Amino acid sequence: MKNTYLELIEQTFNFPQDEFELKNGNLLFHQIDLAEIIKEYGTPLRLTYLPKISQQIQKAKQYFEQAMQKHNYTAKYQYCYCTKSSHFRHVLEEALKNDIHIEISSAFDIDMLKRLDALGKIKPKTKIICNGFKPVNYLENIVQIINNGNQYVTPVLDNYEELDYYKNNITTESCNIGLRVATEEEPNFQFYTSRLGIRYSSVLNFYFQKIKPLKQFKLRMLHFFVDTGIRDSIYYWNEFKKCIKLYCELKKLCPSLKAINIGGGLPIKNSLGFNYDYQYMIEEIVSMIKTACDEEQIDYPEIYSEFGSFTVGESGAHIFSVIGLKRQNDSELWYMIDNSLMTTLPDTWGIDQRFILLPINKWKNEYTRVNIGGITCDNSDYYNSEAHISQLYLPFVEKNEVEPLYLGFFNTGAYQENISGYGGIKHCLIPSPKHILITKDKDGKFQHSLHNEEQSADNILNILGY
Ligand SMILES: Cc1ncc(COP(=O)(O)O)c(C=O)c1O
Known part of the structure; x- marks a missing residue:
């Protein structure tokens, strides 16, 4: 039997590092329970931990x-x-x-x-x-x-x-x-x-x-x-x-x-x-x-x-759901996500920037090699390698699982909106994701609020003059 994703990460890295830990099988980022955030706000989302x-x-x-x-x-x-x-x-x-x-x-x-x-x-x-x-x-x-x-x-x-x-x-x-x-x-x-x-x-x-x-x-x-x-x-x-x-x-x-x-x-x-x-x-x-x-x-x-990046990069993350699986040939598995990498994380496309990519859930599933596909029609809208290897491994999921696999791109807080625009119109009319701000109150408890909803059709169509 193949190892689980958790074992793969433990064998490859000194995990957890200071930013990440696992709790009840789900990923925490700066101790923020991302599964809870997803439950409250859904995906796709972008968060800023101030x-x-x-x-x-x-x-x-x-x-x-x-x-x-x-x-x-x-x-x-x-x-x-x-x-x-x-x-x-x-x-x-x-x-x-x-x-x-x-x-x-x-x-x-x-x-x-x-x-x-x-x-x-x-x-x-x-x-x-x-x-x-x-x-x-x-x-x-x-x-x-x-x-x-x-x-x-x-x-x-x-x-x-x-x-x-x-x-x-x-x-x-x-x-x-x-x-x-x-x-x-x-x-x-x-x-x-x-x-x-x-x-x-x-x-x-x-x-x-x-x-x-x-x-x-x-x-x-x-x-x-x-x-x-x-x-x-x-x-x-x-x-x-x-x-x-x-x-x-x-x-x-x-x-x-x-x-x-x-x-x-x-x-x-x-x-x-x-x-x-x-x-x-x-x-x-x-x-x-x-x-x-x-x-x-x-x-x-x-x-x-x-x-710039040093100040604000590590405060940001983007979270997507895997909404579809495609096997294009025997070896090539695609996880399709509910947004676009090309338009939401443009550095992945423009300068081949790599970010830390981790699943939020399903860490005990076997791991598999995958490609991640954004939902524009552009053949550049994909992500299939990490900074240290030219491959990508994530938990294996079946089609139609009740709970989707959630994927987090971390340390994305610098430049992405400044390059792609925030709101506006994007390739294939893919909307900007919702944006959550997270801070801590004086008792050390996390407080979150919605900074912007996911862009609506009206918002986009207004810009286009409809
Ligand atoms: C003049 C100048 N200073 C500072 C920065 C910030 O660089 P970084 O975000 O890599 O820290 C830039 C980035 O382009 C720059 O052009």
Whole structure:
């Protein structure tokens, strides 16, 4: 007889990990009884467990605090939340409880911050780092808040022309700015230099010729983001060291420079076998900056980060029901789910992102190799491999079992709606799933509420003009 799914997982991984456990044969996520949630709300559903966001922020702050203590690093660490990873009000409100700063990337982000400010959610000294290529409405919004007296806004120059706009429109006596250095892409990319930021070799010249003569502007921050993420790879450390070297050179010419911004890219668990030593990586980052500054005899910079996925990814999950089985040939078994992977978890399709995938129930069934099919007609709407193997195993179920198999994709809290849209219209008119918010009350009891119903036909047809 074949092993059960539970045995397969126990033999393959150190299960349970801190996020998951089994209770009465059903899966708990952060101790939340998912079977209960399904009983109350049905599927498909997307859930956000808000306390996880604060936990992640606190974790990152601790990693840096320990690393800075260990290396006697005397400048500060500044945690910024990268709003583009999830703009939901509940996400920002939770994040902002943790004494953080904000990194934004578009004009509407500023409208969003104004709303949060009106609600009293933003502390007066919250720094706002404005990144990205800036069309005129974004520039106008940035200039407006600076001219209204917010001294904590730092536009990060993405290109030369951006500075001209500020020069012509900012009326305050002094304004802090940053500068983004374009990193080199990994050699397997088709293009070698990121389109974001100013070329490494042009930075010093740009500073000398354009920024330095403008007394109104103080260059405070050098920003670089290696967008393949913070990884223990030769490529990452290479780019990182290059940027620190540039920081040191620039600092000697530009005394106002005080901060290095390392962007985002701290990874999250995408499989039960995920193995990443956060403390080690952050210690390396701190120690490399310190060593370079000691060698060049310059002050240590404040270190800013803009972790998006790390902040919000592990707070999210998507749960689907298996609503049909298909055997396309002797070996190929398909579990059809009640939504689309392509439209609801677009990273699975667009960048071949893997998430932790676990059944919620039926752990004592035998395991079998399967493919998961979404219900659009698109042949890309499927999921059939895990991060650690190019196969997928789940509990075996028969057709027409009374209780369906429920499948959870975990740590899906970042970017998915921002890529696919939330609501709106989707491939084959597959609706956005319902969205549940879960939090804990002061006695540690879980509280859940419906944030949005599953999208209705009326909602979709209205958009389409019917
Ligand atoms: C400038 C910048 N900072 C931070 C981030 C966040 O990255 P992550 O979600 O990987 O932490 C991004 C993501 O694209 C980015 O472009």
